[in-house]
Amino acid sequence: MSLTVVSTHLYPLENAVEHHADRFVQVQDGSTAILRRGQPFYLGIKFNRLLDSTRDVVRIVFVTGPVPTPAKGTSAVVIVKEKESVDDDKWDARFNNFTKTTATVQVQIPPYAPVSVWRIIVQTARKGVAGINQHPIETPVYVLFNPWCPFDIVHMNDEDQLDEYVLNDNGKVWQGTYKEPKGYQWFFGQFETVVLPSVMMLFDKAGLPHHDRADPVKVARTISAITNNVDDNGLVEGKWDGSFEDGTSPFAWISSTPIFEEFYNTQLPVKYGQCWVFSGVIVTICRALGIPCRSVTNYMSAHDTNASLTVDTYIDLNGEKLNNHPGGYTNDSCWNFHVWNDVWMDRADLAKGYGGWQSIDGTPQETSDSMYRCGPAPVEAVRRGEINIGFDTAFVFTEVRADMCVFKESDEGFWTRVKTMPNYVGKLIVTKKIGSEVLPGIEDMEDITELYKNPYDSPEDKLAVKKAIKVVPIAQEIYDLEESQIEDVEFNLFDIEQITLGESFKIAVSIHNTATEPRSVDVVLTATSILYTGTTVNKLRRSHANIVLKPNQRENLHTFVKPSEYMDKLSAHSLIRITAVANVQGTEQMWSQDDDFAVHKPQLTVTLNSEPRVNVPCVATFSFNNPLPVALTDCTFSIEGPAVHRVIKFRDVAPNEKNVTYKETFKPTKEGERTVTVSFTSKQLSDIKNTITAKVLP
Template identity: 80%
Template sequence: MALDVISTHLYHMENAVEHHADRFESLQDGSTAIFRRGQPFYFGIKFNRPVDKIKDIVRIVLVTGPAPAPAKGTSTALIVKDKEDLVEDKWDARFSNFTGSTVTVQVQIPPYAPVSVWKIIVHTARKGVAGVKQHRVETEVYILFNPWCPNDTVYMDDEIKLNEYVLNDDGKVWQGTYKEPKGYQWFFGQFEAVVLPSIMMLLDRASLSHQDRADPVKMSRTISAITNAVDDYGLVEGKWDGSFEDGTSPFAWISSTPIFDEFYNTQQPVKYGQCWVFSGVIVTICRALGIPCRSVTNYISAHDTNTSLTIDMYIDIAGEKLDSHPGSYTNDSCWNFHVWNDVWMDRPDLSKGYGGWQSIDGTPQETSDSMYRCGPAPVEAVKRGEVNIGYDTTFVYTEVRADMCVFKESEDGYWSRVKTLPNYVGKLIVTKKIGEILPGTDDMEDITDIYKNPFDSPEDKMAVKKAIKMVPIAQQIYDVEESQIEDVELKLFDIEQITLGESFKIAISLHNTSTEQRTISVVLSALSILYTGTTINKVKRSQANIVLNPNQSENIHVYVKPSEYMDKLSAHSLIRITAVVNVQETGQLWSQDDDFAVQKPELNIELSSEPRVDEPCVATFSFNNPLSVALTECTFSIEGPAIHRVIKFRNVLPNEKNVTHKEMFKPEKEGQPTVTVSFNSKQLTDIKKTITTTVQL
């Protein structure tokens, strides 16, 4: 008779350690095993009697997907043999040990196996006897990408980078402005129990075949789609209009964990996210699956809506800047910052030289092959201007290297291009440095040079030339020559920062360098904007007409009071000051913007005592309300290792000082945990503080 399987054991933790998977929480109850492809795992089987090596046949069958088939790579049947070694580049199995009626089997996973949930069935038979007995192993087996395996296409040959881009579950997403970048801690939580089941649910919704889940290029492209909820009922629903009453404000999230918890429990897209939220959860997904990944922020990021490689600005006959073409031909914009992701992989689908970092983006901006997704675009192709290489490389190239084209309305209603501002976007591209989280910008890494060449260098000129050659619309635009006398020198004075409640000044200097008189129209304005660059409120506008004699200089300014902007700010508290200047005699047109963030009150955190394991400690959070209105719908969010809390708080009085909340916690283990606390309300949002403390025994 064939062997009967009494029990099986997948040595969950022992295998997990060898597979760099021992931090996954779902291993704790023994119901799940997690392996990485390109490596072997050990599998214990207890039979009803000892194995007869000559007459008994033991076969290990592994299957995944709704219709497993060997030809699709979703099914394999391995006859277990008594041999010394395994073949590393394909499915294989051997007996590793015999102890009475218990055997240990070693199974080799090939480096091209689909990344999915697999089932294991043990088949037993006996030579010369008809029939096969089957035993289905109840344990779910996740097979993940293996960046430690040289034969896996996501291989990364640097242990320090692997620790950061795969194993680190804590990091930063960068916001603010290019003059004042701000890094906010984000807990990725890729090892939390809900993450892998949620990812598999999302992949099923995307209808990505299990066969294609072996390919990190197709997987990362799908990840960029399933992160947003537009096409396939994905993870997070995006919203930018500032009204979040029926969900959670994007500014309240400081961790991926509660997002995956809500999605897993409701199986509904989570409300709401914006670009940094999409980027944060993509890091979680990719690192959980074994794809090296990092969050990337591009300051002054172009959103090109007509694939022209340019951002188009329109100024009407009155000297007003318009948000879009008046005929809706294009609706280009410059985001104050935009956050996407880099993923690491080889590109066997492309020519050599395009492996390494690839850009993907989960924020739904433009469709790609009829779906809201972006990438993977090889960063090297972006830098070279080879916009025909990879997926959506044109879009990413424009985000970091677009020129600004200025169009002016004539008296007869026609629009003509009057100026091009080269290299207008991509002022600074950053990610978190490898290593621990540090204060301020100490842990910020400038990666601008991997995305673009120094402006006007021979390499930059060649990249621009290549890109234009591939885009017909761009060829038409760049064929138009500009000819204009520009003999008035102008400068808009930057504003570094102001504190909420302070006045600020919009100031411009003018100098007539010509030998003739110049009649000049000047429009100075202040706008409250979203981080996407979209105007939400007009704060102030001032117009002046002056005459400058030859070689004369003049300064013009206008003050903006707190009462004029306080109730008009967006959640990021961004203000754009703009100057538009028109010289009557020469037709010279000049426009310049400066964006700055209004600084919000500081959130203070004080601990009642030195934290110790299993001893209560009280944290006191406090801040001052600078607004002359009450704060409603108030919450404190706390995020850190083993801490995920959202606390509803009372309404805060207008101009209330020392607003205080106390929260008790009890550390579970020693170390140096980093914790982020965030206060949000309907009127004042995104007040954050991150602290690192030492917990002792």
């Protein structure tokens, strides 16, 4: 009687515990096996009779992709042998033990196996007898990257980092301003059922060959591309114009889970996202696949559109800053903040020393090799100014280290560079602190600025800038230009500390003539509401003055902006930019300075009607006051917590309505500390969030 396989068992949960994959929901319900490459797993096989080791042959076949090929690493055939141990650098299998007709087989996955869904087939045959019996295993088998394996390219040798950057499904995404960073809780949800199938669907959409899925560099570059929808109909559609009626506002998302659920169910890009949304879902994708990943926020982030290593700004004859070059030569901008990602891996494709953190960005800003993607760029190469190392390193270098070049319009209509402002961008680069719970304020913020750039004007900083300029001809031309040397009038724009929605604020500048001669100074003070990308939404106020200062004379100029001038003209982040521009007649000295600040919004309060208990309904009440004299439309409440992922459409809110209230009933399923984040957003007022932590009792 020929040997056949009666049944198999993949021990999904037992193997997953050893592979740090036991938190995946589909593993817990036994429907899927999720394993990591570079380590063994166990497979149970029940045969129809006792195995004759001298005559019977048992083979295990592993295949992935549409055309499995051994030469490309997408298929392998292993004869199960009786030996002491498996080889850890290739597909291998050995019998572990026998109990009558049942055998346990130890199977080794090589550390270079493609990260994909694999199919396993157990074959049996008789030596010298034609014919093979096949037993396909129906359970899907995901093979993931293994940062715990020293031979995997994504290996990370620190348990605290692994806990944070691979296993933590709850984190923080930083927004706000560099003077007042604000962190918002984000639920990554990488272990939810829809995530891994969605990622594989996205890889297929992107046309990523299955053999390339073994390389984390190519995988990370693909993730950067498929996160946005521009080229390959990917995960999230970006939108920045403030009109989100046909989708979900970027400000309503506080979790990746509902985004993946919508994508998986519709197979269409989810509307809408902005940079922090792209960053949040990239963390989800990478951690699900086993690539260590974190969200990174760069405050005052340059967007260089002409690859000059500078961010260029233009001031017209009226002394006002323009959003871009009038002739369309460049559309550079300085984002108040920009959020991207760091992923951890070795770089076998580069010289030694460029492994570790690599920057990738899912926000579609500029094309790279004809697609909207960015990275992976070695952070160490960015710091050194070695912009020809890796992918898109020059773009990331400019984001964190560009100088601001100021061009002024002449009476003849020409644009002349009048000033270079060094150290203008990359004011602060942060991520969530390792091992910390999500905390209020900035206690859980980690400053990683010096990983990306050297201290300004240090010898290392000067060398990095010199290296970068050396390989960019247009940058060489810009830095060779001479500037006016006469700058004998000192200026200072006073920062605005904190403004609450409904208060007036003052724009004030101090001027000091240090020359031995009188100086005539033309000053323009403006206030504009801006998007976080730096683009002007509305002009709020403009004040113009011309004063003559005697030698050593000091003078202060100011103007006030009333609530009625800005209340209904703010962007979603409530960011306002005040700008002072001054021209000194005779010496052609020109000075310009900005200050961005966020207007504080009303507090969203969350209260519970009782102590939460397992399987007992609990009512949460969310409330706030509408400070605006206009109605709020397209209102939603977003609620995110353990087993709760909801976006609820809400009624319109009346002008200046007090105690706007919504109630939601929860039924906790597990005891212990549980965190819930709630966000309110509307067309007129958004980004109102609060997070509560409650202890669920048995």
